[in-house]
Amino acid sequence: xxxxxxxxxxxxxxxxxxxxxxxxxxxxxxxxxxxxxxxxxxxxxxxxxxxxxxxxxxxxxxxxxxxxxxxxxxxxxxxxxxxxxxxxxxxxxxxxxxxxxxxxxxxxxxxxxxxxxxxxxxxxxxxxxxxxx
Amino acid sequence: xxxxxxxxxxxxxxxxxxxxxxxxxxxxxxxxxxxxxxxxxxxxxxxxxxxxxxxxxxxxxxxxxxxxxxxxxxxxxxxxxxxxxxxxxxxxxxxxxxxxxxxxxxxxxxxxxxxxxxxxxxxxxxxxxxxxxxxxxxxxxxxxxxxxxxxxxxxxxxxxxxxxxxxxxxxxxxxxxxxxxxxxxxxxxxx
Numbered sequence: 001x002x003x004x005x006x007x008x009x010x011x012x013x014x015x016x017x018x019x020x021x022x023x024x025x026x027x028x029x030x031x032x033x034x035x036x037x038x039x040x041x042x043x044x045x046x047x048x049x050x051x052x053x054x055x056x057x058x059x060x061x062x063x064x065x066x067x068x069x070x071x072x073x074x075x076x077x078x079x080x081x082x083x084x085x086x087x088x089x090x091x092x093x094x095x096x097x098x099x100x101x102x103x104x105x106x107x108x109x110x111x112x113x114x115x116x117x118x119x120x121x122x123x124x125x126x127x128x129x130x131x132x133x
Numbered sequence: 134x135x136x137x138x139x140x141x142x143x144x145x146x147x148x149x150x151x152x153x154x155x156x157x158x159x160x161x162x163x164x165x166x167x168x169x170x171x172x173x174x175x176x177x178x179x180x181x182x183x184x185x186x187x188x189x190x191x192x193x194x195x196x197x198x199x200x201x202x203x204x205x206x207x208x209x210x211x212x213x214x215x216x217x218x219x220x221x222x223x224x225x226x227x228x229x230x231x232x233x234x235x236x237x238x239x240x241x242x243x244x245x246x247x248x249x250x251x252x253x254x255x256x257x258x259x260x261x262x263x264x265x266x267x268x269x270x271x272x273x274x275x276x277x278x279x280x281x282x283x284x285x286x287x288x289x290x291x292x293x294x295x296x297x298x299x300x301x302x303x304x305x306x307x308x309x310x311x312x313x314x315x316x317x318x319x320x321x322x323x324x
Binding site: 010011013014015016017018019020021022025026028029030032033034036 | 254
């Protein structure tokens with residue numbers, strides 16, 4: 001009866017059993033940086049969400065913070081209301097600001113989901129580019 | 134090409150050479166990552182998908198790597214987690230469908246040796262499949278990485294003694310099943 005395998009035998013066995021990275025898989029892996037660019041300064045993934053908060057920030061600034069700081073903003077507020085309310089008379093400025101924010105936030109969320117989707121790479125690009133489908 | 138150190142790769146990444154840094158990661162660690170996935174999952178297609186998923190996670194999170202551990206330890210921990218996820222949702226594997234692309238170095242030799250080597254691979258992979266998931270991952274990480282208990286424990290996030298226990302039991306089980314299949318091939322040393 002044979003003796004049990006020892007550590008050296010295991011090492012030899014595992015070493016010989018190693019396989020190379022298949023070329024088509026290597027090609028798939030190399031596409032990842034092209035399909036998933038890292039965020040840069042002008043990346044929409046952070047610019048759009050931040051921009052979506054702009055109306056709310058302006059509303060807060062004009063109606064709450066500036067008066068608190070003693071800055072007279074009555075004329076500016078009435079100018080802003082005159083600009084918007086003739087078009088949407090039933091809505092107040094806060095409601096308009098919140099609606100615009102939600103709208104832009106939903107767009108930015110959609111962009112974020114799309115750009116970060118792993119399935120986009122796995123299902124569409126990775127296998128397609130290397131002829132696996 | 135001389136392989137870059139972990140620090141050089143991180144520096145490349147931090148300098149904005151994302152593609153180049155990632156290419157170096159694949160060149161240096163791709164084979165090990167793939168082998169860990171292949172021997173853990175025992176399915177070429179799943180192993181390829183797991184390797185790709187792991188490298189996507191590595192690429193997305195490399196900027197957050199703070200150097201608390203070795204880069205390879207951090208990477209193989211991601212691979213281990215991806216393999217765990219695949220094991221949880223795996224489908225039944227048809228072993229007969231598998232076809233192994235052999236390491237060129239191990240292809241050298243007579244046709245009989247090549248055939249024997251291929252048979253050994255299959256025996257090894259089949260034997261590994263009989264192990265519980267944690268033992269399977271432990272022994273794969275141990276032999277495909279640095280052969281270091283500490284590194285294996287760090288990657289698995291388990292205490293050192295627990296990992297030693299996994300490895301001991303895995304080796305005992307493998308030795309038992311492989312001894313039957315491979316004993317005549319290796320003629321192992323007597324005690």
